[in-house]
Amino acid sequence: MITSSPPAPTRMPVSAVLRESRLIAVLRADDPGAYDAVVDVLVESGVRSIELTLTTPGTLIHLPNLVARTVGAAEIGVGTVTTVEEAEHAIDAGASYLVTPVARPQVVEVAVRRAVPVYPGGLTPTELFSAWEAGATAVKIFPAETVGPRYGTHLRGPFPEIQFVPSGGVVLDGIADWLKAGAAAVSLGSPLVGDALRGGSLTELAQRATEAVQIAASVGMNR
Numbered sequence: 001m002i003t004s005s006p007p008a009p010t011r012m013p014v015s016a017v018l019r020e021s022r023l024i025a026v027l028r029a030d031d032p033g034a035y036d037a038v039v040d041v042l043v044e045s046g047v048r049s050i051e052l053t054l055t056t057p058g059t060l061i062h063l064p065n066l067v068a069r070t071v072g073a074a075e076i077g078v079g080t081v082t083t084v085e086e087a088e089h090a091i092d093a094g095a096s097y098l099v100t101p102v103a104r105p106q107v108v109e110v111a112v113r114r115a116v117p118v119y120p121g122g123l124t125p126t127e128l129f130s131a132w133e134a135g136a137t138a139v140k141i142f143p144a145e146t147v148g149p150r151y152g153t154h155l156r157g158p159f160p161e162i163q164f165v166p167s168g169g170v171v172l173d174g175i176a177d178w179l180k181a182g183a184a185a186v187s188l189g190s191p192l193v194g195d196a197l198r199g200g201s202l203t204e205l206a207q208r209a210t211e212a213v214q215i216a217a218s219v220g221m222n223r
Contacts, residue, residue: 009112009134010115010135011112011135011137012111012112012116012118012135013117013137014117014184014185015049018049018075020048021046021185021213021216022183022184023047023049023175023185023188023216024049024099024165024167024185024186025042025047025049025050025051025189026051026053026079026187026189026193027051027052027053027193027197028189028197029056029197029198030197031056031057032052032057032058032059032061032062035052035062035066036069037202038196038197038202038205039070039074041205041209042205042209043074044206045205045209045210045213046209047209047212047213048074048075049074049077049185050070050075050076050077051077051078051099051187052066053078053080054079054080054081054090055080060078063090063094064093067094067096076094076095076096077095077096077099077117077119078093079099079101080100080101081100081107082107083104083107084106084110087107088114091110091114091116096117097116097118098110098117098118099119099120099121100118100120100121101140101142102121103120103122103127104120105130107120108131108134111135112134112135118135118137119136119138119139119165120134120139120140121167122139122140122141123141123142123146125155125158128141128155128164129162132159132162137163138162138163138164138165138184138185139163139164139165140164140166141155141164141166141167142166142167143167143168143169144166144169144170144187145168145169146168149183150181152164152166152181152182152183153181156182164183165185165186165187166186167187168187170187170188170191172191172192172212172215174186175188175212175215175219176215176219179216179219180219191208192205192212
């Protein structure tokens with residue numbers, strides 16, 4: 001007896017904002033009040049996709065204000081999402097996209113059902129393909145520093161259609177190599193943000209952000 005395969009999930013595409021800049025800034029702060037000035041500088045410098053992490057207490061409470069503050073200028077996503085409840089709450093609070101550190105099909109299913117882009121994390125081919133098959137917008141190779149850009153090239157061998165975003169330990173000098181390896185975008189945390197969320201220089205943050213934008217712009221589009 002031949003049985004039909006279940007219909008493929010409706011995959012949300014990478015946003016126009018992210019397709020243009022190909023950079024995601026990841027913010028981890030002790031207090032969400034520190035987000036505002038840093039986000040302003042990042043957006044003014046051309047980094048227009050910002051991931052706020054749930055490891056910062058009060059992120060979802062502060063999110064609606066930050067979304068209103070950046071409307072039309074940036075997209076604000078929520079990362080470190082590991083449960084269905086966190087996914088639902090983040091979307092309800094106005095998250096433009098979700099990011100997870102692990103391959104949780106249930107979280108991907110929530111995002112697909114609510115038509116929100118989702119970037120689930122994984123490292124092995126099994127984890128990454130399972131997340132892609134579940135409907136991920138792109139899979140997050142995490143921790144990317146462990147494997148390096150050539151891993152993305154190898155991943156595209158058996159999975160030529162898969163979209164991926166490296167995250168975890170990616171430095172500014174590594175942006176071009178990852179994009180040349182086929183990454184849809186590159187996720188940057190402390191190498192970009194530095195100590196800006198702890199009172200560090202916003203001028204230096206702007207310099208790093210401008211450099212990152214220039215590097216990404218210098219690499220031609222892969223697809």
